[in-house]
Amino acid sequence: MLRSLRLASLFGLLLVNTGCGERAPTSLPPIGKGDYRAVIEHLRQSIPEQMRKNHVPGLSLALIDGQELVWAEGFGLADEALHMRVTPTTAFRAGSLSKLFTASATLQLVEQQRLSLDAPLSRTLPEFRVRSRFHADARSANDAITLRRLLSHQAGLPSEFLPRLRTDDPLKYLPQKASGLWLNNPPGTQMAYSNLGFALLGAAIERSSGQPFETRLQQHLLQPLAMEHSSFVGNSELQPYRARGYLQGQPSSDEEIRDLPAGGLWTTPRDVGQFVQMLFAQGRFDGRQLLSQQSVAEMFRQQNRANALDFDCPIGLAWYLGPCGDPRIGPQLQQWQHSGSTGDFAAQLSVLPEPQLAVVVMANADTAEALVSEVATQALRLMLQAQGNQLVCPRDCAPSLPPLAAAAAPSPHDRQRLAGLYASPLGVIRLKDQRHQLFAELGGKRVELLRDSQGWLRAQKKLLGLWSLDLGLLEQLQLDVISVAGKEVLAVRRHGQTLPLGERIDPGPIPADWQASVGRYRLISPNEREPLLDGLTLRIDQGLLLAQGRRKGETLGEFVVQPLDDAHALLAGSALGAGNTLTRHSDGLRVLGYRFVRSPDQDAGLQL
Template identity: 30%
Template sequence: MTYARIAMLAFLAGTAAAAPAMAQVSPLPCPMPNRDAGGRSNIHTRAVETNLLSPVRAPGDAPSSLAARMRLYGVPGISVAVIHRGRIDWARGWGVRDTASCAPVTPETAFQAASISKVATAVVALRMVEQHKLSLDGDINLSLRGWHLPGDAHLAPQGVTLRQLLSHTAGLGVHGFAGYLPGAPLPTTVQILDGVAPANSMAVRSVLPAGAQFQYSGGGYVLTQLALQDATGLPFAELVQRELLGPLHMTRSAFAQPPSPDILADIAFGHVAGRPVPGNYHVYPELAPAGLWTSAGDLARMLIDLQASAAGQRGHRLSPAMARAMLTPVKDHWGLGVELYTTAPKRFGHDGVNEGFQSFMIAYAEKGEGIVALTNGGQGRRLIDEVVRAVATDYGWTDIAPPAVPEKRLPLAVLARAAGRFEGGGLSVRLEARPDGLFADAGAPSPERLAALSPTRFFSHVLGVVIAFDAEYASFTIVEGGPPMRMVRSTAAPSASGKDR
């Protein structure tokens, strides 16, 4: 399961208990390595080391150090790469690869990218479309040799398409995957799709009408994996190496599950409660949705290539037209393999969670700026969000993360405009305006009071997510701390008191 889903479910429930990523963490046993161990330092890296803040800054609050925040959130190690003016401005690590050896994170340390793997998969799939080996809008079954997605005359009378698979609009089930212990029997791609032993996930089948709505499905990406293998005759990992990783010199990246000797030479272990997970990491044969080992710098190289193509430059992995298609919304805030932030200036990216790993990347679509951050345990996304804020403040990227501000005290009349029931992605939350603030309530015993950052932006201390309302308060979107999921006001209007009728 990705952090995206965990965060939204917990936000809707109004309780920290619903969010495993927010659980208490154990103290870390390793001291912070010497600064030089993580790579080169400069004025920008020192800003990260000394200027971490949440979105809300209380009067008199001083910025926290990175080392203190890593201890607070129980994060053993973090790797960061920053894109500036179309190139990698800097990349380095902090903390340790694992709490057994206490070896430092370096710019070359490989982490599990988790669901960010889907972006690499989408680039390769779209290359195959441009090479006329796959159809973007034809029935995916026509590209399969042996196994076929069982037909569903009611939910998918025309089958499902690659465009739908990449944008999570195919109506397929199986949100994510738990992985396997190293050495355990691994299922084949077909066994994963059919949900048969030794697979530990359900069968990938139609559960909603194809093309009608967004429904996040890692299972759909396993189907894409099979289609790529059948269309090219190459194993998925070999295909991605040939079409993406090799040409972009992503030398610390591989869809190698379990990891190859090259990756193992400088690898981060996944951690839970301050200790390496059993086996040090889970193995994900579901390569396309979850199987990429990579460094922050390598992911930055992929983002830079996409930015260049979207800007009209030729000679990159995708043509300018295909890159722009990838970054065009298909449904809500999702393009072909990427999350989209559609308010100007446009941004794109992805986040991800595998057992013991959390990751996030975001970049501008129309200029060469962006950031990648990878962590190996604890409340990694909470730390990532504060690192992103520090970098965004340093570089002036206020669209990605505005500087921290004091909490605003808004009049009840303003809060009442935000009150009501909001729905999206099969989820629902009721926001209630009270004299002391705006409260998120989904039936939990203790609704959370959201901190107002402005009349239209609110912050959940429990989840670390920022939501932003549109000008008419007809919907809100998560703009920090999770994917850009949009929730729309239901037709049942709130009463004058702010409660549903």
């Protein structure tokens, strides 16, 4: 998962359900040099209580120090109905940790000159083509989609191709099916997280190697790394050592995943630890060179240094080269990491490359994402002490925020500048200048924003300015609107790092054809299991065209639609999912491979 999305989710959760959400970091005991026993004992004591508070049935972790597996252990239940306990050999869905293995397999083929990092994807997958409003012709658009940009989420592709996401469709058919998608943004200018991009990399691995993705990964990466409980194939019922995932306390349906290279890996923290040991050894494991030193170095070289819109989130080839909104372990300490989430599972891999320390944490619930991140941070800090390093910042490396008591309402000019509508991954965030105060509004709830003594906007402990309210960690987020790359970006600052949260969108003319498209739509997708959306609503509010998705009767976030012409419109903004192109047709709307037609029960009351 992308860290800016996690920040957006945190902001939204706390704004809508004030006082809840992510907890303050746990205090850690002092650890003597070499005393890994004390590290293990502390984690054994603290993890079960954290699992209970977060309603997580099962968790597993592994600690790695250079070429040594320090500890691997399981906690809780892999399957509540069967009372099956988690052990070090219990496999979990790794989610987007899968991308790290797809990147490694890609680099192996680059070394063999079967693929080239800077060659167009179309050289390997000629049936995949893109449409672009950023290029003069189709050829230049397709040539801009390189493997390097796919590996660093800079290819400008949409985040998903939606039809049949949760199926076992062969990967080889995806390039043809997804061909013709519109680019979301200009390639090479912005990091925009894309599962589709990594699925296409998997198809390129199959095509260039002549082997199915699973076979290739098993023979050239997983088996050489002795990852005995790891595979990209199947669901939890395929192997008895796989955990069951949980959603809202109930077992998940555990559907197959089409985009295996992006999120399909089943593995254990111990197995992932052996992958990390290979990277610590410059690509060598058990006497065999699996990746060249040059490939390992390229994987961890920052690829987005020139992208102003990425703010404080550096990325290499698949790896995040900074905490990207998570706590820093040390002020000058390099920190590589990646998280993974499939909804019913969560995982975190955090690495300190200089002391060669790593932690892998995996859990089996939709409530586990913050927990696995916090446990990984705690464990790394404890391990640093065990290596003989004094913790410069035992809890958080970010400087303390100034007290809100000294904060003041923004000036009239400041409020006027800030007021507006901002498109974010959560939906529409509104900053409103009312009664000489500035409010942030999302999902029907709002808080007042004040300027602190550092010049950042902060939420105060009042709802609607009337009564006291505990905002929890929302008070620790600083906000402001920053002009960058020709955009007005609502940025959030946390743990001393600044990341984009939303982009200002001003009302514009809505063509008559799009005005006539206002209404309710239903999904037409034969044989679709568990669609991401099953309905869509378009409405006009305060001069803006808004789209809101539906799934199983539940309304999802609302997003601004910006018409380009009579037939095409964009989901506004520059965050995850923004830039997607909606196309009008005589029978309805198309977006990311989904086809929507008007619902028979749609009514004209949707235009306000």
